[in-house]
Amino acid sequence: MTIYFLLGAISAFSFTASIFFLRFWRDSRDFFFFSFAFFFLVEAGIRIALLFLPRPNEGATWIYSVRLLALLIILFAILRKNYGRG
Numbered sequence: 679m680t681i682y683f684l685l686g687a688i689s690a691f692s693f694t695a696s697i698f699f700l701r702f703w704r705d706s707r708d709f710f711f712f713s714f715a716f717f718f719l720v721e722a723g724i725r726i727a728l729l730f731l732p733r734p735n736e737g738a739t740w741i742y743s744v745r746l747l748a749l750l751i752i753l754f755a756i757l758r759k760n761y762g763r764g
Contacts, residue, residue: 689725713755717748
C-alpha cells in the first residue's frame with residue numbers, strides 16, 4: 679500500500695511543478711518553460727497510470743519511451759534557446 683501513496687504523492691508534486699512552469703511560460707512565452715511543464719505533466723500522467731496497473735513496474739519499455747520523448751522535447755528547447763534565433 680505504501681507504493682500507492684508514494685505514486686500519488688509524486689504525481690501530485692509533478693503536477694504542481696507543471697503548473698508552476700506553465701505560469702512562468704504564460705508570463706514569458708518562452709518554449710523552454712513550456713517544455714518543462716510538459717515533462718512534469720507527462721511524469722504525473724505516468725505515475726497516475728501506474729496506480730491502475732496490477733503490478734506497477736517502473737522499468738517497462740513504454741514508460742521509458744514516453745519519458746524519452748518528453749526529455750527530447752526539453753533537449754530541443756535547450757538547443758533552440760542557445761542556438762536558435764539570434
